Amino acid sequence: MPQSSQGPRSESRPRRAVTLTAAQQQAVERLANDLPVIDRLGRLFTEAGHQLYLVGGTVRDALLGQVGHDLDFTTSARPDHIERLLRSMTTTIWTVGREFGTIGGKIGDHQVEITTFRADAYDPESRKPIVEFGDTIDGDLVRRDFTVNAMALSLPDHRFVDPYGGVDDLVEQRLRTPSEPEVSFSDDPLRMLRAARFAARLGLVPNPELIAAMTELAGRLSIVSAERIRDEFSKLLLTDHPRVGLDLLVRTGLAEIFIPELPALRLERDEHHRHKDVYVHSLIVLEQAIDLEKARNHQPDLINRLAALLHDIGKPRTRRFEAAGKVTFHHHDVVGAKMVRKRLKALRYSNDEIDAVAKLVELHLRFHGYAGEAGSDGVWTDSAVRRYVRDAGDQLERLHMLTRADCTTRNVAKADRLRRAYDELEWRIDELAKQEELEAMRPDLDGNQIMQILGIAPGREVGEAYKHLLEQRIDNGPLGEDGAREALLSWWAARGH
Structure with missing residues (x-):
């Protein structure tokens, strides 16, 4: 036997x-x-x-x-x-x-x-x-x-x-195995991930023998299929307090096996502590994103939580030490989005889930860029608001939560300033949405109308004309067919036609 x-x-x-x-x-x-x-x-x-x-x-x-x-x-x-x-x-x-x-x-x-x-x-x-x-x-x-x-x-x-x-x-509130943990976890290594989930979901504290076995046998997880790991990881994230379980996975080395980007966030801090502990920051952002889900009466949202946890995974690859000890992470949003795609694909998440999380990671700094487009009175311009909505697309509500959750500063005045700025942005989005149907934002002329007005066949120039009219729509609001026709002909003439 x-x-x-x-x-x-x-x-x-x-x-x-x-x-x-x-x-x-x-x-x-x-x-x-x-x-x-x-x-x-x-x-x-x-x-x-x-x-x-x-x-x-x-x-x-x-x-x-x-x-x-x-x-x-x-x-x-x-x-x-x-x-x-x-x-x-x-x-x-x-x-x-x-x-x-x-x-x-x-x-x-x-x-x-x-x-x-x-x-x-x-x-x-x-x-x-x-x-x-x-x-x-x-x-x-x-x-x-x-x-x-x-x-x-x-x-x-x-x-x-x-x-x-x-x-x-x-x-x-103890977490133990019925038999020796080395036997139990070697038999089915996925149980080590389940230990993290039960620690998070039920507030159970793993006993020392269980933690030691998880650490010793972490490598056994490599024989478990990506689909089983994904399902267990998702269940952990959807608990009310996943931080406890995630920290257990990192401490025991299990996270290194299936999501090494998470423990990689534990960057060695410079001696003057000029930048945050990215790992701890990411766990706090996750907790705050969960709080926002509850405050906005949302059900537990896997995409929201994956984005919150992984929004900064591009920082280790982009960290640079500059003059006077300054630390930068230029383009970590773009790099992080690519890393998210690769990792979630390896874990067999669906294409829709991957696309949504990657978009949120790529856009999580966009609010700060658009804040620079505010007018002299500090109010967001209509153009900036339209671009923000256009870029977020169907992830706008999740982007609202991620951007708010990403504020972990201890500077009360700064935190209050950011909160009020985002309150203003959401109000502006709501106001423009009532006036302009922002969720269905598109040019005032469709492709067929563009071809008819310019007398051209389907091809690259139709797409370029459409993109130009969309930019005009974003910058100036609805033009109406006559205004859009005039803008299209002006653009066409400027190209030498």
């Missing part, structure tokens, strides 16, 4: 007595009351001679007072028996996980997945476990990632099963 890469998994820990507090016991009973489907399934499997347990995150979240619609179960029944029993309750069944012992279905509003007890063995060079079915609940729970996810509720009798101390760890 194949074994774990670190030797056989230990299951020698004695079965511990589980004592739930009154509040925890009430949470378990409330779970059964709120989700009658779990006892229906429990009776169905028990009457067929099988054991069934609600398991994993559903049990953990119940103890935290949360109830979801996705339910995970484990059972002594084999996949064929699971499918047969499930089909007696629902016609909506999926079997794509059969080879791993999992049959899924939809019962009412609930999505359920039921998996045969597992006793996995792993090939140390493989990305996937070799599935071995097990016979006991304790043997199944010991192979799970963390003790807080290794608790189960027997159905339908509601006996609580916690052989590895998950309840105590949840109360004490």
Whole structure:
């Protein structure tokens, strides 16, 4: 039988007595009351001679007072028996996980997945476990990632099963693995990223042994597919407090494996501290971007958070020390956008996601450039506002949040000045949008009209004429067809036609 890469998994820990507090016991009973489907399934499997347990995150979240619609179960029944029993309750069944012992279905509003007890063995060079079915609940729970996810509720009798101390760890906010962390992480290296996510999402503190194992085995992450890493990284970013998990990934060396641009932000600061710690600055910007999402009633936004975290990744490559110790990062926005494209492509993000994040990184300094286009009275010119909106396109709202979040100065007067300047810009955008339909900004003449007026066929000159009219639209506002025709003919004559 194949074994774990670190030797056989230990299951020698004695079965511990589980004592739930009154509040925890009430949470378990409330779970059964709120989700009658779990006892229906429990009776169905028990009457067929099988054991069934609600398991994993559903049990953990119940103890935290949360109830979801996705339910995970484990059972002594084999996949064929699971499918047969499930089909007696629902016609909506999926079997794509059969080879791993999992049959899924939809019962009412609930999505359920039921998996045969597992006793996995792993090939140390493989990305996937070799599935071995097990016979006991304790043997199944010991192979799970963390003790807080290794608790189960027997159905339908509601006996609580916690052989590895998950309840105590949840109360004490500890993050541990049911077996030795070296074994657990070597078996499935993605669990090291999950450790960062649970530290961030649940406020759990990894114990020293877990951190040591993450550091020692960081290189094992290289056998995990980019898609799995991407999904776990995205889940971390979408938590309320991802900074905790990101910092854990950097400290243990895991970030070096899949997103080395992040730890590279820890630039060695010059002795006079003439520039910010870019790494800490980026984490603060991420936190402030999340705060802005909430303040503006947005849902957690992956693109917004990726852009906030990575907006300065071009700085290490563009840093220059100039006269009198001045530090510059010229064109780090443009360089960073290219780096973002390369990294997110390697992580298999979608083209739309890559385009959006890269645009935001490239534009994150544009506000400061346009601020220089304010008139003598300090008010933004209409032309500057139009160009800003045109450049941002469909990322304008995200650019608003990124630009505001990027202010981390401790100088209260400077921070207030920047905030008021951006308030003014957003107000100007809203005012012009009401007057000019900025979101649909285009020339007053289309390509067909341009060709008809100039008497030319499709070609390069049509595109140049269109671009000229768009610039006129940006600089001067709507011209109307007659004004646009006059501007087009003047431009055409100036070219010698």
